[in-house]
Amino acid sequence: MLIVSVYLLTPLAAMLDFSTKIGRGKRGLYAWKAIFQQPDLISSIGVSLELAILVVLAVLLVVVPTVVWVHLKLPKLRRPLELICLLPLAFPAIVLVVGVSHTYNWISIHLSESPLTLTAIYLVLTLPYSYRSVAAALNSVDVHTLSEAARTLGASTGRVLFGIVMPTIRAGVMSAAVISIALVLGEYTIASLLNFQTMQVEINLVGQQDASIAVAVSLAALIFVFVLLVIIPTSTKRTKVLEPIES
């Protein structure tokens, strides 16, 4: 545990150290303040956050319902779905880019030039992780029996899904969302090769002029994701406690 923390925290400490140095042993928040004087950087951070939100929405509205539905109603499709969802892991980002660049060319000409179109390819990228966390949650409880129990008690399909299944696999859904956010905020290769200005691409650009700012932004992004990882799961833990009843 200690070794792992040292291993993980040392680079972060070094980043903090580096980003607060202003030469000759002096320290200051110059680099951190400079973040806000880089309009391109600010707008790219905005783009990345918007992308993260869109991808999370897509995971919640498309991936999660699909995985749940297949798990409960179409168990024969479970293996093929797993295979498809894990497939993106097998391809390096560069291969993916070569594959989709034509599509993105077409999209930018005919539909939109907005970097938000990256949502589609990012959704594919996050599939292995979001699929795994939802599937793991589904496998850890007997969702099948739970939903049958709910049905015998009079629940409609919708109420089974939202009242029973979703709360039961909430932890898995949450981690799917968080991992997706982390992945989108950290992605560089695809955005850069497709010429979109996301945060990581811009960090790289800024880094070529002033490394301290780039490191400061990177550290800020890391801390942001880390806070999400810690806050989201704990804040959604159930706190409601019923009053004791008199009988």
Add this chain to the structure above:
Amino acid sequence: MSESRESSVAVNLIGLAKSFGPVTALAGLSIDVAAGELVALLGPSGCGKTTALRALAGLQDLDRGQILVNGRDVTNLNTNKRDMGMVFQAYSLFPHMTALENVEYGLRMRAHRTPAAQRRSRSSELLDLVGLASHANHFPHQMSGGQQQRIALARALAISPTVLLLDEPLSALDAKVRTQLRDEIRRIQLEVGTTTLFVTHDQEEALGVADRVGVMKMGVLEQIASPSELYERPRTAFVAEFVGLTNQLPGTVRDGMIELMGTKVPTLPGSIGSGAGIALVRPESILVEPSESGNARVITASFLGAIARVHLQTKDGASIIAQIPSSDAAEIGAGRNVTISLMSQPVFAKPA
């Protein structure tokens, strides 16, 4: 409790058939369950008993057949419209709800909303009935398996179900809790008077709680009768062998009697009419007396509390199990010679 036997309903399963690919789970199963009755469905795994129960709950569609509840055809009715309470083999409490919320869940799902206060009091009443009022605010993971199944029973009963369905609710529990909860299920069922179908592969469980026990084999009913009749007067060799222990003794059948070890014993209806047969004899119908010049030798004798079970080998090599009162077992140790004879209880004789 608001229910009584008068408000309970009869259930008729008529010619239920269901195949899963090449496997036939139900092959024209028909059972009539009287209002307020507890019928146990007993059989080896794969005999279709769970499929029958699930079909009644609407969790399993059928190839053929009709299900009547209180005379009304519910064959094509959705599960959530059937008003049946079900307790599953696997623990099925909703993990994110407390015991009380679990029990309340069915009432919250009703179309005609029960006022919250009424729901709460009904749920507490049921927690009381299963003896877990003090656990109202516990989550499932804070309770033992036996407690979880009790809450599941309370949850199933909370909606005042037309029929209570129990799908091997005790098989995940350890032996002691199992007997306890089994007796409790019967007490509660008699108290609320709900017509109940209880599926199990454990004969002791079935004989212990049910008004009638239906023995199933390969998708059909072999025999349905009271526990004592099933045990004493099995109608088929399968029932005789599946329910209780039996010895297989060869003999000759003539005029409704079979001659076994020098004793003539009446045969049960359904037995073969004449010729060489094999009688299925209960261990307690075999009398054992110590005697040096006896016709059998004791292999082992095991003490089981009030009774003792004795494994014997006859002179001609057949092995026989006898059950005798423990008080008589003292002088019957392993290696002793004994004389065995038969009580003149009717037995089932199958073809040799």
